[in-house]
Amino acid sequence: MKISVFGLGYVGTVSVGCLAAEGHRVVGVDVNTDKVATLNSGTAPIVEPEIGDLISKSHKLGLLNATTSSVEGIAQTDISFLCVGTPSHNNGSLDLTYLKRVCEDIGAALAQKRTPHTLVFRSTTLPGTTEDVAVPILEKHSGKKVGEGFFVCYNPEFLREGTAVKDYYHPPKIVIGERKQGEGDVLAQIYGGIEAPFVRTSIRAAEMVKYSDNAFHALKVAFGNEIGILCKKLEIDSHEVMDIFCKDTKLNLSKVYLKPGFAFGGSCLPKDLRALSYQAKRHDVETPVLNAIMASNNAHVRGVINKILELGKKRVGFLGMTFKPDTDDLRESPLVEVIETLLGKGFSIKIYDKNVMISRLIGANKRFIEEHIPHLSSLLTDRIDEVVQSSQVVIVGYASPDFLPALKTMSADQLIIDLARIEGRDSLTAAYDGICW
Numbered sequence: 001m002k003i004s005v006f007g008l009g010y011v012g013t014v015s016v017g018c019l020a021a022e023g024h025r026v027v028g029v030d031v032n033t034d035k036v037a038t039l040n041s042g043t044a045p046i047v048e049p050e051i052g053d054l055i056s057k058s059h060k061l062g063l064l065n066a067t068t069s070s071v072e073g074i075a076q077t078d079i080s081f082l083c084v085g086t087p088s089h090n091n092g093s094l095d096l097t098y099l100k101r102v103c104e105d106i107g108a109a110l111a112q113k114r115t116p117h118t119l120v121f122r123s124t125t126l127p128g129t130t131e132d133v134a135v136p137i138l139e140k141h142s143g144k145k146v147g148e149g150f151f152v153c154y155n156p157e158f159l160r161e162g163t164a165v166k167d168y169y170h171p172p173k174i175v176i177g178e179r180k181q182g183e184g185d186v187l188a189q190i191y192g193g194i195e196a197p198f199v200r201t202s203i204r205a206a207e208m209v210k211y212s213d214n215a216f217h218a219l220k221v222a223f224g225n226e227i228g229i230l231c232k233k234l235e236i237d238s239h240e241v242m243d244i245f246c247k248d249t250k251l252n253l254s255k256v257y258l259k260p261g262f263a264f265g266g267s268c269l270p271k272d273l274r275a276l277s278y279q280a281k282r283h284d285v286e287t288p289v290l291n292a293i294m295a296s297n298n299a300h301v302r303g304v305i306n307k308i309l310e311l312g313k314k315r316v317g318f319l320g321m322t323f324k325p326d327t328d329d330l331r332e333s334p335l336v337e338v339i340e341t342l343l344g345k346g347f348s349i350k351i352y353d354k355n356v357m358i359s360r361l362i363g364a365n366k367r368f369i370e371e372h373i374p375h376l377s378s379l380l381t382d383r384i385d386e387v388v389q390s391s392q393v394v395i396v397g398y399a400s401p402d403f404l405p406a407l408k409t410m411s412a413d414q415l416i417i418d419l420a421r422i423e424g425r426d427s428l429t430a431a432y433d434g435i436c437w
């Protein structure tokens, strides 16, 4: 295939080297004349293991060259990878100067081209940038329409400097964001020989994946360091602790707890986080990440309360009251907090929670209910149909197969606020609002 790579920095140079090593004919394009001259001499313009050899071999085979001319880059190829920098402004916002400029250059070059061309955005950009910023510039300067005269995909780059070539051949995943199914086929072909989980999705989701990944990686580093510094103060070997932590691939290093939904609660997580933060404070250790977790959780609970308050509808039903299904434990349930706040503001509340109903009569929680939440106990009913029929708004607190048949009986003038992303939500007649989706 004939491929041009715009931007010969870390990402672009690695793409040039690896694509040419795979046998593609590659043209590197950069505004920096030194980088262009370096590549044209068969040398890599960046320091990175293995890349020098790949570039020198492909250069000798006549598989790669570089130019400062976007017109040449576009005219000589069928597909272009866009790898220009997207640095931060001083206020943290994304500087799109280079991206906009390269789109203007490429747009003008596309205007002179007869055959269709695919543009693959690899620079890290916030969701919406490709479709709302880059595409309009390309259309304006090319005089062509996206999806007709040219095609765009978003393909986030997951390489790490220092192991970039290895990461190219063994990526954690390959993600292709496309406007319409099929538009990314050419890219899928290019990556055909690489074994990795392969995902095709929307352009916006592909853009967001890159930010979720990097935010999580940064969070992991900060978390590990806070545990480490606290361990040092407590004279515990932090690496031993984290080695044990990492052995747990069921709850720690796993999918568990990562799906967006409602706040955490219960008798352990809030209590243990508070104790750990307090211990850190006692030892003069700063743990802003650990301290921020409860604040984030509380903000999430407030978000749900505000959402309900803003509706101005006073009859609210709750399906679920505990912090998760299949328990009667009400300690630190965020749903209890939501219910208590609404009650304080004069809302009329009805609650269905099978486990709490049983527990109120016989369970270990009977005393807790009688002593701590007698005012909520009286709002409980064992008739789910009564809750859904008499409420203007129904809050689904957790996922339970019991709920769907009752929710399906609700009418279009009622609203369901789903905190649990229940199965079968597409079959509902009532208005529907998912908390994080």
Ligand SMILES: NC(=O)c1ccc[n+]([C@@H]2O[C@H](COP(=O)([O-])OP(=O)(O)OC[C@H]3O[C@@H](n4cnc5c(N)ncnc54)[C@H](O)[C@@H]3O)[C@@H](O)[C@H]2O)c1
Pocket (backbone or CB within 6 Å): 006, 007, 008, 009, 010, 011, 012, 029, 030, 031, 032, 035, 083, 084, 085, 086, 098, 101, 102, 105, 122, 123, 124, 125, 157, 158, 159, 160, 161
């Ligand atoms: N460096 C990494 O490890 C890494 C990893 C994944 C993703 N990314 C993302 O990839 C993008 C590129 O990162 P980088 O580190 O390779 O950047 P870089 O700053 O090293 O290189 C960018 C290159 O783009 C060139 N350029 C600027 N305007 C141009 C134009 N109009 N036409 C042609 N070339 C132009 C610059 O001269 C420079 O050589 C960024 O969005 C970054 O966030 C970087």
